Amino acid sequence: MxxxxxxxxxxxxxxxxxxxxxxxxxxxxxxxLGLTYPQYLVLLALWERPAQPPTVTELGRALRLDSGTLSPLLKRMATTGLVRRERASQDERQVRIHLTADGHAMRERAAxxxxxxxxxxxxxxxxxxxxxxxxxxxxxxxxxxxxxxxx
Structure with a gap:
């Protein structure tokens, strides 16, 4: 039944x-490629706007990830040289995420x-x-x- x-x-x-x-x-x-799935998602979001590095908050909103999940992920990606974390000059509470040369190069490798x-x-x-x-x-x-x- x-x-x-x-x-x-x-x-x-x-x-x-x-x-x-x-x-x-x-x-x-x-x-x-030596990437995890969450790292790939971060890179996809960053590749979409290389001239305007997002804040951690903006990136979290785009990926629907909370900062407790995203911050450790970004720290690991910075350690591996894919991204650079930088405090915003106008508001030091905000951290902007920049692609490094390796992060940009990964786009071609992941095509x-x-x-x-x-x-x-x-x-x-x-x-x-x-x-x-x-x-x-x-x-x-x-x-x-x-x-x-x-x-």
């Missing part, structure tokens, strides 16, 4: 297992990553774009609904 509570019917479980599979896929690909991931999914480019749009919309809707409820 089906009640709707079977594991195979749960959207949450499908998202969870897909997320784990995707993260494992990225891990295998990024290992060749193959999206293609490898896309190929491994077995989806067409159109299907991947549609999936990304659906997941982004889902996330935005849930966050908007949560914001409405907390007021």
């Amino acid at each position: 089906e009640t709707g509570l079977e594991l195979r019917h749960q959207v949450c479980f499908a998202l969870y297992t897909a997320s784990r599979a995707m993260t494992d896929l990225y891990r295998r690909i990024l290992d060749e 193959h990553v999206p293609f490898q991931v896309a190929t491994a999914t077995g989806l067409t480019l159109d299907q991947l774009v549609e999936l990304r749009q659906t997941l982004t919309g889902l996330t935005e809707h849930i966050h908007a609904t949560e914001g409405t409820r907390s007021r």
Whole structure:
């Protein structure tokens, strides 16, 4: 007898297992570059705006990471020479994150990553774009609904 509570019917479980599979896929690909998945996400965000280094707060907002998670990650990346942390001159409470020469060079080394991931999914480019749009919309809707409820 089906009640709707079977594991195979749960959207949450499908998202969870897909997320784990995707993260494992990225891990295998990024290992060749000496990067972790969170480091790759930081680099992606920094590559988008190399002329305007973000603050830790801005970077956290873009990546949806809290400072307790992001700060140690950025310290490790600074130790490996991918980024440089620098206090903002106008407000020393803010720390800006700059790409180093190695951080910029990593962009070229990582250029193959999206293609490898896309190929491994077995989806067409159109299907991947549609999936990304659906997941982004889902996330935005849930966050908007949560914001409405907390007021």
